[in-house]
Amino acid sequence: MQEIKRIGIIGSGNVATNLAIKFANTGIEFAQIFTRNQKSLNAAITRCRPKVIKDIALFDRNLHLIIIAAPDDSIEKISKVIPNEIPVVHTSGSVAIASIANRSNYGSFYPLQTLTIDNDNKNIPIPILIEASNTAFESELIKLAETISSQVSVFSSENRKKLHLAAVVVNNFTNHLYSEAEQYCIESGISFDLLKPLLKETARKVQTQSAGSIQTGPAKRKDMNIIEGHLNMLSENKDLRDLYQLISAQISKKSIR
């Protein structure tokens, strides 16, 4: 099995761009790219000078790997038009690798991080989950992943799906709570900025402690005065009230005080 040194990417969104940023200066050559949005190619990608191709069938047969960084529902379709000689991975948390099994070397290369393009996140750690159709390809994918990440794991499609579910909870759902709190602050004429150190510290604490063991607050204490006071304050704010009621009930139930 060929060591992976020359790759192609399909897609030009946040995942493709962040991979390009990470692979730059690792010795991995980002040789070709296919994207529908040629005009929107991020500078981080163009700096790598990949050849932009206009048809997936035009990918160089000698590429060591093509990474499909495209929406979930297009991955299977895309894989069908990629020349069969070229090993392929996708970057999705949810799509089983069985859906791109039309070649000998296929797998997944899932970056478990919220990837946008800004100047402050260049050094954030990106755990990468690997899955491969055979152990030789798996080894090469691990080596490739280790050039850009110190947290590389092998995960089955089923377990990757579970981790993706948990990722939705700690990323999208947490962000929704931030958003609801921000909205409430705006409506109340108070500054959400004051809460930023608190939410950052909340995320820092669970880096070393179990979240379940460090819970605090009115629901944990079953302080019904405060809980009912807060629910009354939210009488005009149905969404936040629903969240408050459900989550407080769950926290109280789990509290053994």
Next chain:
Amino acid sequence: MQEIKRIGIIGSGNVATNLAIKFANTGIEFAQIFTRNQKSLNAAITRCRPKVIKDIALFDRNLHLIIIAAPDDSIEKISKVIPNEIPVVHTSGSVAIASIANRSNYGSFYPLQTLTIDNDNKNIPIPILIEASNTAFESELIKLAETISSQVSVFSSENRKKLHLAAVVVNNFTNHLYSEAEQYCIESGISFDLLKPLLKETARKVQTQSAGSIQTGPAKRKDMNIIEGHLNMLSENKDLRDLYQLISAQISKKSIR
């Protein structure tokens, strides 16, 4: 109005201990402490060498301030036995200062942070919200707060209560999501550690961007395949399923895609 240089504290929990840590080396003398749990005094407090007193009536009448860092439902009672000459503040997010109005100088000194005692959090920023019975006392409280915090604001009891509600959301509720995700990972035999960079980055992003504007994920995309798949995976996990359903519905509703 006397500049606040010599203080007493009531309580020996996380708030009292963290204030002691912060006031050390600021020139503020932590002269006396009253606590029911004398044996549990944290080393950070004993290092400040406050005189431990056994009766609230024994507080030195010449103290410039007593900080009540005690549970919400005991604050009013405690304030009634503090000698009237001594200015008093409490550290609660929810208690109106009207409940300790039995003297000329009273107020609140609310540290808006999740305070535990560990070695890594000595430098975390602690916004402090001030409220006072009169402007002279307010000025002195602001000066005091500024010795330990660069984010000092004046907040009415009513607005402090609102900010406390929002703090419950971004701290306790977020921590509950972390806890549910952790529990799900444990039950699934997958490592929660892999999600720690992600949840940290989620909190980092909203330091500079509005949470509502950067939402992503299946609910935002209204990707019903993934949402229904996840709900099926949670059929045995009622609490997380309820959270998933409610929060996804709220995110989808707000998405204008």
